[in-house]
Amino acid sequence: MFEAAEIGHKLAKGEFKRIEPQLRGDLLDAQYELSRLGRFPVVILISGVRGAGKGETVNLLNAWMDPRHIHTHAFDNPTDEERDRPPMWRYWRALPPKGRIGMLFGSWYTAPIIDRVFKRSRPAELLQSVDEIRRFERMLADDGVLLLKFWFHLSKKRQRERLKALEADPKTRWRVTQRDWDFFRYYNRFYRISEDTIRQTSLPWAPWTIVEGSDPEYRVATVARTLLEAMRARLDQARDTGTQPPAQPLTPLVRSAGDTDLLSQLDLSVSMSRKKFDTELAKQQQRLALLTRHPRFREHHVVAVFEGMDAAGKGGAIRRITGALDARLYRTIPIAAPTDEERAQPYLWRFWRHVPMKGRLTLYDRSWYGRVLVERVEKFATPAEWSRAYAEINDFEEQLARNGGILVKYWLQISKEEQYRRFKEREATRHKQFKITAEDWRNRKRWAQYQTAANEMIERTGTSAAPWTLVPANDKYHARIQVIKTLCDRIEALL
Amino acid sequence: MFEAAEIGHKLAKGEFKRIEPQLRGDLLDAQYELSRLGRFPVVILISGVRGAGKGETVNLLNAWMDPRHIHTHAFDNPTDEERDRPPMWRYWRALPPKGRIGMLFGSWYTAPIIDRVFKRSRPAELLQSVDEIRRFERMLADDGVLLLKFWFHLSKKRQRERLKALEADPKTRWRVTQRDWDFFRYYNRFYRISEDTIRQTSLPWAPWTIVEGSDPEYRVATVARTLLEAMRARLDQARDTGTQPPAQPLTPLVRSAGDTDLLSQLDLSVSMSRKKFDTELAKQQQRLALLTRHPRFREHHVVAVFEGMDAAGKGGAIRRITGALDARLYRTIPIAAPTDEERAQPYLWRFWRHVPMKGRLTLYDRSWYGRVLVERVEKFATPAEWSRAYAEINDFEEQLARNGGILVKYWLQISKEEQYRRFKEREATRHKQFKITAEDWRNRKRWAQYQTAANEMIERTGTSAAPWTLVPANDKYHARIQVIKTLCDRIEALL
Numbered sequence: 001m002f003e004a005a006e007i008g009h010k011l012a013k014g015e016f017k018r019i020e021p022q023l024r025g026d027l028l029d030a031q032y033e034l035s036r037l038g039r040f041p042v043v044i045l046i047s048g049v050r051g052a053g054k055g056e057t058v059n060l061l062n063a064w065m066d067p068r069h070i071h072t073h074a075f076d077n078p079t080d081e082e083r084d085r086p087p088m089w090r091y092w093r094a095l096p097p098k099g100r101i102g103m104l105f106g107s108w109y110t111a112p113i114i115d116r117v118f119k120r121s122r123p124a125e126l127l128q129s130v131d132e133i134r135r136f137e138r139m140l141a142d143d144g145v146l147l148l149k150f151w152f153h154l155s156k157k158r159q160r161e162r163l164k165a166l167e168a169d170p171k172t173r174w175r176v177t178q179r180d181w182d183f184f185r186y187y188n189r190f191y192r193i194s195e196d197t198i199r200q201t202s203l204p205w206a207p208w209t210i211v212e213g214s215d216p217e218y219r220v221a222t223v224a225r226t227l228l229e230a231m232r233a234r235l236d237q238a239r240d241t242g243t244q245p246p247a248q249p250l251t252p253l254v255r256s257a258g259d260t261d262l263l264s265q266l267d268l269s270v271s272m273s274r275k276k277f278d279t280e281l282a283k284q285q286q287r288l289a290l291l292t293r294h295p296r297f298r299e300h301h302v303v304a305v306f307e308g309m310d311a312a313g314k315g316g317a318i319r320r321i322t323g324a325l326d327a328r329l330y331r332t333i334p335i336a337a338p339t340d341e342e343r344a345q346p347y348l349w350r351f352w353r354h355v356p357m358k359g360r361l362t363l364y365d366r367s368w369y370g371r372v373l374v375e376r377v378e379k380f381a382t383p384a385e386w387s388r389a390y391a392e393i394n395d396f397e398e399q400l401a402r403n404g405g406i407l408v409k410y411w412l413q414i415s416k417e418e419q420y421r422r423f424k425e426r427e428a429t430r431h432k433q434f435k436i437t438a439e440d441w442r443n444r445k446r447w448a449q450y451q452t453a454a455n456e457m458i459e460r461t462g463t464s465a466a467p468w469t470l471v472p473a474n475d476k477y478h479a480r481i482q483v484i485k486t487l488c489d490r491i492e493a494l495l
Numbered sequence: 496m497f498e499a500a501e502i503g504h505k506l507a508k509g510e511f512k513r514i515e516p517q518l519r520g521d522l523l524d525a526q527y528e529l530s531r532l533g534r535f536p537v538v539i540l541i542s543g544v545r546g547a548g549k550g551e552t553v554n555l556l557n558a559w560m561d562p563r564h565i566h567t568h569a570f571d572n573p574t575d576e577e578r579d580r581p582p583m584w585r586y587w588r589a590l591p592p593k594g595r596i597g598m599l600f601g602s603w604y605t606a607p608i609i610d611r612v613f614k615r616s617r618p619a620e621l622l623q624s625v626d627e628i629r630r631f632e633r634m635l636a637d638d639g640v641l642l643l644k645f646w647f648h649l650s651k652k653r654q655r656e657r658l659k660a661l662e663a664d665p666k667t668r669w670r671v672t673q674r675d676w677d678f679f680r681y682y683n684r685f686y687r688i689s690e691d692t693i694r695q696t697s698l699p700w701a702p703w704t705i706v707e708g709s710d711p712e713y714r715v716a717t718v719a720r721t722l723l724e725a726m727r728a729r730l731d732q733a734r735d736t737g738t739q740p741p742a743q744p745l746t747p748l749v750r751s752a753g754d755t756d757l758l759s760q761l762d763l764s765v766s767m768s769r770k771k772f773d774t775e776l777a778k779q780q781q782r783l784a785l786l787t788r789h790p791r792f793r794e795h796h797v798v799a800v801f802e803g804m805d806a807a808g809k810g811g812a813i814r815r816i817t818g819a820l821d822a823r824l825y826r827t828i829p830i831a832a833p834t835d836e837e838r839a840q841p842y843l844w845r846f847w848r849h850v851p852m853k854g855r856l857t858l859y860d861r862s863w864y865g866r867v868l869v870e871r872v873e874k875f876a877t878p879a880e881w882s883r884a885y886a887e888i889n890d891f892e893e894q895l896a897r898n899g900g901i902l903v904k905y906w907l908q909i910s911k912e913e914q915y916r917r918f919k920e921r922e923a924t925r926h927k928q929f930k931i932t933a934e935d936w937r938n939r940k941r942w943a944q945y946q947t948a949a950n951e952m953i954e955r956t957g958t959s960a961a962p963w964t965l966v967p968a969n970d971k972y973h974a975r976i977q978v979i980k981t982l983c984d985r986i987e988a989l990l
């Protein structure tokens with residue numbers, strides 16, 4: 001694969017001078033159309049060997065286009081805020097919003113490749129990373145991101161020459177470090193592992209372009225043309241709004257036999273006395289207080305998700321948990337309509353930004369599951385969007401779990417009659433009136449559809465790392481104890 | 496001052512039980528009204544001695560109110576992303592948006608007081624910090640933030656007892672560290688310095704409340720009542736929208752004699768040949784490239800601000816600078832309409848969030864000066880808002896400068912005739928048409944008002960740490976060279 005990028009591709013200076021003005025003008029036009037349209041972002045990955053002109057090329061592209069609409073990010077060593085979160089967190093925070101171009105120097109490929117080159121990881125681990133990258137890039141593509149990946153290549157001979165030349169010039173000597181020569185010694189291994197990785201991740205929606213890095217004119221013209229063609233094609237396509245690809249219908253994961261499903265199997269008649277509740281709550285809160293102050297808890301973080309029909313008692317259950325927590329350690333995120341900064345990003349971005357650092361807890365009152373619940377039922381998301389969300393969510397939660405996250409997901413189930421009773425009670429009680437709106441009554445009309453959606457959600461996203469806890473919630477006392485006890489059990493199991 | 500908080504304030508348990516339900520209900524009501532109104536945020540500082548119940552009180556308030564609308568932040572050691580920016584950066588990023596309550600454990604008072612207690616700073620430095628805090632809090636108050644500051648106090652005797660009691664109980668032993676006893680040894684010094692600081696920063700718009708910390712019921716009731724009264728008063732006032740306080744008119748800083756002002760004094764006829772420009776640009780770009788790669792540059796950061804009438808050549812000047820920079824090190828921020836997350840914060844918040852880390856450059860294409868230019872002239876800001884902005888901006892820039900920031904501010908001045916020529920040229924050139932809108936023609940009609948505003952801005956915000964560079968810009972070549980050369984000179988002077 002790389003051989004084709006070692007044959008000495010060149011672009012004569014005269015030829016370059018001839019095509020440059022047109023290329024620049026066209027790129028600038030495309031950039032402004034991208035910005036005006038505001039429909040999708042462009043993400044450009046810049047990777048490859050040292051000395052192959054990555055920096056020069058990016059600088060030139062910034063000079064050609066309008067740098068005000070380009071976000072360039074270099075990923076050196078992670079900061080401590082980044083180290084304390086899943087590895088992908090730093091890339092999520094660097095994603096450009098719709099209408100903008102993001103150039104990423106170093107990317108989600110860097111660590112998996114380097115770790116394997118220096119044998120800090122095993123072959124199976126690299127395979128796993130590649131698999132995850134494929135799914136992540138697929139998610140970006142599905143979300144409309146135009147993703148272009150460039151690999152700057154130099155033959156071993158050329159790289160040695162290039163590093164030596166940089167070292168020889170006093171103006172550029174600072175650019176060559178011991179680390180570059182350390183890498184150079186592993187050239188062959190790096191070559192092989194990069195090539196494998198590129199091969200496995202070259203996909204129509206996330207194409208790699210290998211750029212021979214020895215000729216400055218050739219490399220910038222190659223990147224510029226590739227970028228321009230991709231942007232033009234996508235811009236022309238984006239103007240035709242009517243051509244959303246039809247969604248692949250999802251077949252049920254588990255065929256239900258008659259009326260039987262997970263939720264209707266729940267015994268909603270369970271209950272607990274007030275007295276028992278008081279004793280048990282004190283006990284569990286004390287337990288939770290000690291668990292979250294355990295020294296080993298600092299290596300973990302908790303992400304708790306509360307879902308359920310309106311008036312199922314999510315808020316009350318959350319407050320019985322936070323009552324036992326140090327307010328400095330937790331954050332409660334009520335999910336409302338996204339802000340405009342959130343709307344300009346892929347769907348999961350607004351949840352990634354709140355991922356807690358180690359030692360902290362984040363409680364989500366409603367969550368990313370809105371995609372497959374309210375957005376599905378109310379048709380705010382297209383079938384294509386919500387049906388791919390299951391896999392995207394599983395990937396997201398898996399990353400949290402692997403990084404020491406303790407994921408606790410609750411579905412609070414009440415009967416339709418109990419909901420009616422609670423709505424009426426809210427309407428009658430002064431300080432509860434703000435909790436009941438016309439929207440709640442509207443949602444209630446689609447009870448069956450919400451139940452179907454919830455059942456499917458539980459089937460598709462209940463994993464061993466992030467299982468659902470189904471909570472019969474007609475009786476608040478019983479429900480609250482089950483919620484806090486489950487949280488304690490899950491934390492205890494990991495400490 | 497503290498003596499009044501050592502007399503054994505207590506609230507009988509029975510009395511507490513009696514008032515608690517009403518207090519909770521009222522607080523919850525106030526919180527929801529705050530949220531519904533969405534007009535201002537509440538910032539609560541929690542400070543004071545160890546063992547005085549700060550944590551317990553905040554936890555209880557979180558339990559009483561709806562924790563989903565409270566953001567609690569604890570400021571321990573700064574992260575490296577925070578350490579690399581001015582000290583106030585971490586507090587700006589923690590400010591709650593309008594409609595929310597932010598509880599800050601530890602605050603902008605912590606470092607100044609502790610540094611002085613342990614003699615890491617001199618008395619004059621503490622005084623300077625206090626002065627800055629006063630101005631910062633005034634800015635918050637002017638921006639509508641409801642600011643409440645609580646100081647939890649314990650007598651020396653009570654603090655010793657409290658720490659010993661915590662140590663004696665196996666369930667709470669973990670809470671007492673060597674550091675607490677180290678602090679305790681400095682009790683008297685801490686007492687004196689805190690008292691001084693509180694006295695100097697007790698102001699009507701940023702009041703301190705000292706809370707005797709020995710009785711759990713008394714302290715939570717005190718904080719709750721103070722909070723409730725302040726919220727109620729402000730909510731009632733916020734409902735009367737018509738009562739904006741009249742702005743204190745600003746008297747001119749420098750009385751102009753006839754038609755003479757800074758901008759009209761500029762010689763706009765200066766020019767430079769294309770040939771000279773090419774040579775000089777290459778020279779200055781090379782110089783800038785080397786300066787920003789200098790090892791000592793990593794201790795600094797550059798904030799460059801570009802202001803000027805429409806079509807004055809801001810974009811072109813910026814691109815001559817970025818052309819010499821490593822794209823990984825700079826960011827260009829075009830100032831457009833604020834996002835809704837930005838609108839929910841004090842005016843300067845959206846600029847603070849982009850303050851670069853050390854070793855980086857941020858170029859602002861228009862900036863916080865919009866407040867005293869376009870927002871003043873077009874009346875998007877009230878006279879009260881824009882006239883206090885000068886001082887707020889000076890404070891902001893001073894903080895940047897003190898933290899190693901190199902502030903370079905350009906006003907690009909063109910004549911009214913030259914602007915007309917450029918507008919017409921833009922309309923006639925295909926790839927420049929996007930640059931000219933009806934709004935530009937509208938702004939042009941207020942040329943004189945913009946000039947007055949710019950003159951006043953330059954007078955009031957040109958400081959030795961952040962001087963204005965006035966650039967005659969009728970000739971683009973001359974202007975661009977002056978801009979890049981000034982930047983180089985300023986960086987060089989500091990390295």
